[in-house]
Amino acid sequence: MSEQRTPLLQVRDMHVTFNRGRNRFEAVRGVTFDIFKGETFGLVGESGSGKTTIGRAIIRIYPLSGGEVLYEGKRISGHLPRREDREITRRIQMVFQDPMASLNERAKVDYIVSEGLYNTEKKLSREERDQRVRDALLEVGLLPEFASRFPHEFSGGQRQRIGIARALIMQPDFIIADEPISALDVSIRAQVLNLLNELQKKRGLTYLFISHDLSVMRFICDRIAVIHNGRLVEMAETETLFRHPLHPYTQALLSAVPVPNPDVDRDAALITYEEKPGDPSNPSSFCEIVPGHFVEGTERELEAYRDILSSGKE
C-alpha cells in the first residue's frame, strides 16, 4: 500500500447487542479498525463470529450499542440529519452473499438495479435513469437488453453481477461485500472476483470483504482482520498474517484450510484452539505490536509475540 494512507472508514470500539434482559447477546464486543482509501480490507471469521454483524452495523442496518463509526472523519452511526443520511446511503453500498435470495423475484432487472435512484435522486428523468441502468449493466459485463428480464432468467454468476450493478449505480466509494462468491461455482467465482478487482481499479473503490474462505481472502485482500467471538484477535497485512500468524486462533484457522496438494501430509499440523477464560486481573487488549500488525493478548502474551517477530525477522 502507499505511504500516505487516509482512513476512509474508522470503526471505534464497536459494540452490537441483540435482545434485552435474559436473552441479551453481545455479537460484537468492542471492535476497532480503520479501512484506508482504495484498499481491500478483509474480515475473516467462522459462523457466529460477528463478521456479518459488523458489516451490517457499518451500513446502519443494526444500531450500535456502543462505540462509533466514522466515515471520512465524520460520525455516521446513530442519528444523522436527513441530507447526510441520504449521502451516506448512497456512498456505502452492499453486495450480498446469495444472489438467489437477495434479488426481488417479482421485479425486473431494470427496477432492481435502479431502485436506489428512486430514493436518492428523485429529479432524474426516465431517460437518464434508463441510461444509468444500461451503463451499470454494461460495466458488470451484462447486456443492456437484460434490463427487461426477471431474476429467475439468470444464472448464479449473472445474478451476482446484477447485485453488483445495483450497488454501482449509486456511484458509491465504499462497498461492503458479504461473502459475495461463497454461493457460486468454482468456475464462476473467478469471473466475479476479477470483475470486483477491475471495478476497484477503474473507480478507485474501497472494499470491505467479509468471508470465511481464507484462500480467496489471501488473493483479494490487502489487509485482513481475524474475528473470533465478536472480538478481533489479529489484524495485519495479508502476507504478514499468512506468514507469521501470532494469535493461536489465527494459527488454528490457517492450519485448518485444506491445501490443494496431495503430497502435503494430510494429518500433520492441525492446530486446535481452545479459548482460555479471561482473567479479570490480567486483562487482554488488542495492541499494535509492530507497525501494522495488531494482536489481542495479555501484557505477557504480547511481549512473547514481539519476541517471536523480532527473532523471526532476522
Added chain:
Amino acid sequence: MPQTEPVLSVRNLQVSFRLRGEVLHAIRDVSLDLYEGETLAIVGESGSGKSVLTKTFMGLLDSNGWIDGGEILYQGQDLARFRTEKEWLKIRGRQIAMVLQDPMTSLNPLKSIGSQIEEAVRLHQGLRGRPAHDRAVECLADVGIQEPERRYRQYPHEFSGGMRQRVVIAIALACNPRILICDEPTTALDVTIQAQILRLIRSLVKKYHLTTVYITHDLGVVANVADRVAVMYAGDIVEIGTCREIFFDPRHPYTWALLCSLPQLGIKGEALYSIHGTPPSLFGEIHGDAFAPRNDHALRADFKERPPMFTISPTHSARTWLLDPRAPEIRKPEILERLKGEGLTHV
C-alpha cells in the same frame, strides 16, 4: 488399485429427468469402477451430475428422474434394474450408506439422537432393547462424541453443526456398510470443524476398510481425502486418475481450467484465471466435447464428435481429443507447475 476387483461397476449409465415438460440428460454415458477400500473423489460444478450419479447407487433419484440405460453392477446384481423398494432395502444402509451435506436437514428434530441411531440398528441389524441401545452408544463413541450416554438422550438442536454431522456419520456407519457415499459432508461447516470431520472420516475409513465416494467441489478437500479423483462436467466423467495424476499431470482442458482457477495460484493484482461462459444446458443433445465452447484449446474435432476415453496410464484416462495421436501438442498451462512441491505447502 486396479489389481483388486471392483466393488461396484457403473457401465454406460444414462440418467434423465423430466422437468417442465422437457427432458434433461443429467448423466450422459458414464462408466466407473469403484475398488475395494479406496476413496474416490468426484469433483465438478453444481449441475455436473455428481450427486445424481451417486444417488442412483442407492435408488434415491427424485421421482421425475429415471435410468435411461446402462448398468450398475454390485455383487452380481444390476442395481439399475431394481424397481421395488423391497429390493433396495437390502442395499440401502446395509451395503451402501450416505452422508449428506446439511446435517440440519438430515436429522429428525423431534427424535432424540439415540433413538435415531437405534432406528438404523433395529431396522438393519434386527437388534432390540438393551443390545440396540448399547450398539447406538458405541456408534456415538466411535465418531468421537464425548459422554455418549448423556448425548444419547439429547436432541439435534442441542448439538452444534459439526457434532450433528458426526451423528449423521454414526447413523451411516451403524449398519457396517461396505460403501460410504459422502455428498459434500463439510460444505456447510466452518473450516476448523471441516478439518476435524475430514480427519474423522479418514480414520473411520481406515478402521472399517470402507470404500468411499466423496463428492465435493473443493479441490483442497480432494487433495486431503482422495486416492483417486474423477472430474465430472455436464453429466460426463472427463478425466479420472489417482490424486497425484490429476493434480500433477492433468490432461483434460476442463481439469486444467478447474485447477487454474484455484485462488492459491492467483497472483495478487493480476486477474485470476477464469473459465469464460457457463456450463451447457443439459436439455437437448450435446455434440462433441461438452467443454469445447468454453475451451481455449478446443480443436475442430471437439465440436464434431465426442472424444473417446484415452488411456494415459493403467490408472489414468481422459476424454479429450488432445490425446489423439493426430492432435497438435498442447501443453498444460504453465501456472499449474506451481501446484507441485514447494509452491503450495500451506493455504
